Amino acid sequence: MFIEVMDGLVHHWEVRPDVACIIRATNLKTKKVKEHVYKRQHAAENKVLHYFTARTHEFIICTNDSLHYVHPHDFDGLMDEPFDL
Numbered sequence: 351m352f353i354e355v356m357d358g359l360v361h362h363w364e365v366r367p368d369v370a371c372i373i374r375a376t377n378l379k380t381k382k383v384k385e386h387v388y389k390r391q392h393a394a395e396n397k398v399l400h401y402f403t404a405r406t407h408e409f410i411i412c413t414n415d416s417l418h419y420v421h422p423h424d425f426d427g428l429m430d431e432p433f434d435l
Contacts, residue, residue, distance in 0.1 A: 365414045370394055375401060375409040378422070 365372060371394045373386040388394035394411075398420075401407045405422040 365412060367414075370413070372412040373397055373401075373409055374412070375407040377407055379406070 368389055370388050370391045373388070373394060374383060375386070376383050386394075386397055388397070398409075398411065401409055401420075408419070408421045411418045411420070
């Protein structure tokens with residue numbers, strides 16, 4: 351029973367139609383969690399860019415289509431290259 355419930359929770363999420371994405375960030379030092387809900391894609395991209403450059407948080411980006419986990423160690427070697435969101 352537990353497996354079926356967890357499988358349903360993990361693999362079947364829904365984001366409201368008026369929400370572009372949800373970002374859940376955990377500060378690596380304090381372990382405090384903040385959740386940001388964005389209706390506009392560009393605002394969410396700005397927050398991701400902030401976390402990308404600050405390298406102080408790990409975060410999960412949730413859209414209606416996908417979930418992405420990002421850790422600052424994933425950025426190693428990318429800071430010298432130009433990037434485009």
